Amino acid sequence: METFNSSKDFLRGINKKVFIAVLSVAILMTTFSAMAIRKDVVLVCDGNEINITTFGGTVESLLNKQGIEIGEEDKVIPELHERVTDGDRIVIHRAFEIQLVDGNEETTIVTSRKTVEEALNSLYIELGQMDKVQPDLQSTLEPGDTIRITRILKETITENQEIPYQTTIKYNDDLDYGKTTRIQEGRSGVKEILLEVTYEDGLEVSREVIEEKIIQEATNEIVEKGTSRYLVTTRGDSRRYKDVIVMEASAYTAGYESTGKTPGDPYYGITRSGTKVRPGVVAVDPRVIPLGTKLYIESMDRTPSYGIASAEDTGGAIRGNKIDLFFESREDALRFGRRKVKVYILD
Template sequence: MESFLSSQRFFNKKILIAAMILLLVFTGVIVAQLNKTVIINHDGQQTEVKTFASSVEDILKKEGIQLNEKDKVIPQLHEKVKDGSTITIHRGFEIILIDAGQEKTITTAEATIEDLLKSLNIELSKLDEVEPGINNTLHPGEVVKITRVEESLLVEEQEIPFQTIIRYNDSLEHGELVTTQEGQKGLKEVKVKIAYEDGIEISREIIEEKIHKPAINEIVEKGTMNYIVTSRGEVRRYKKVLTMEATAYDAGYESTGKRPGDPYYGITRSGTKVRPGVVAVDPSVIPLGTKLYIESTDSTPSYGIAVAEDTGGAIKGNRIDLYYEKRSEALKFGRRDVKVYILEQ
């Protein structure tokens, strides 16, 4: 009986020892699982810590790492960490945000402009512009500008102005105007795309036009009949006007080389008797027999109505010689420019 009890005690002792060994092994496994190695990136440095803490928040508190309100922690504070995990702390910094012309200072820990806008619940339309680019990295003191771009379509009716067409008519008095067709305005529908930046219009572009009623042009005939009013008040039509160098002559020997008694004394190249109103010309410029009106270009009286009946050895090209009965009048005239109107016959 005693031997049996001794055996029983020995067996129980072995079981106890085995149980203790198992407990130690299990405890070691649990401890090994709870004790983790974690990397903390913060303030420009990297720290490796061993910890039994399970959450990001607990680890940072245990390490004495203080957080500001706008700091960003990855993973988030409530998340659990595993062995080998990395905790990254992005410290908040100030940037300037200009949105549609409204400027404000923002404290953020976001890495990119896109992340910044998401964190602020700022939405962009397809036309909005962001400077710098939305994928750019944020830096302290950065100025982020959002330009709000909008487009609208304006449909309006517009008048089409008519054009005035001038047609020249030499059967009408010079300068006379006669309307032969009344002008009428047209009507068109115009679609205009208007672009705005931050609520301010920056451009207008016509993208479509539809003509509902075409314009009818006004037609005006303008008289081109040339006429002058002579010094005597007569209205005479003319075909052409020339500015010429004028001299004067008389029937005497000094002007013609002929004296009284000469059969050709006082006779023109045309065979007519010289008289006031007869002028000598170059027939290649003004044909003989042409009726003229000689107008003074200065304050002296105009010579008046004349006829080209004579020629002269010195009268070549753009020159004209005016007949006066008295030698003194011819000398007084001298040499001057005149306007020579070639009259209608």
């Protein structure tokens, strides 16, 4: 009887040890399992960075447990459907408004992208090779920024341009002064121009000549112009002249007051040219009007003109555009005084 009781006590002791051992293993397995599914992650949201311990699930379930709402345009990295792994860094990029000016169209868009390039890619906006973007593609976006896309188009066009004809003037001394005769009609030419035209947002901003080709040469106009000049004297005669000069005129006589000579002087009344002084003889500066030149003296103050004259004399005070007119009487010379006249140099 004692033996049987001892066996029962022995079995009871063995069962207890087994139970404790099994329990210990179960606890260890549970602990290991919990440690295996535990995840330590970093959550970055609205400028804050916090450490979170979680036991699995997706990024979306983690954010739901934290009471964090995600807007439709917000961007989460890793994405919401991905499972959380130990050491993850979960970053929430909140969406914000920016202005997009694409050519002539302006819209407000909501984006969570960080750079200009990312924002345009998310909107499936294609850029041409020559299009310009401001700010540049790698610039960081901030709320309220404006992205401006300038659409650039270049095209090659051909234009015909008129080549104006020139006028060539030929002078003819046998043709009256002021008269013209057309010898050859002028005709415009044509030039073909190849242009590269640049447009920005549909507006032309520049055009560059690539090539020019003359289709038709211009024909110059040839005009003959008369240089022969004529004047009508007070007597009604027509005289041809080659130049006219406005001069200051004075008057002199053969007497002592003008020449310093008296009638007994052998050179009394003799001009510098050796001719006898007479009405129509004038004294000039030979550097301006050579001696022997035929002249016509025209009044400029509505008084009678002196008329036809001959440059035969000189005077000590006659220099430059000055002329001295001979009068027979001292009274006429004094009456004439000094005045402006037109001196026509006759052919």
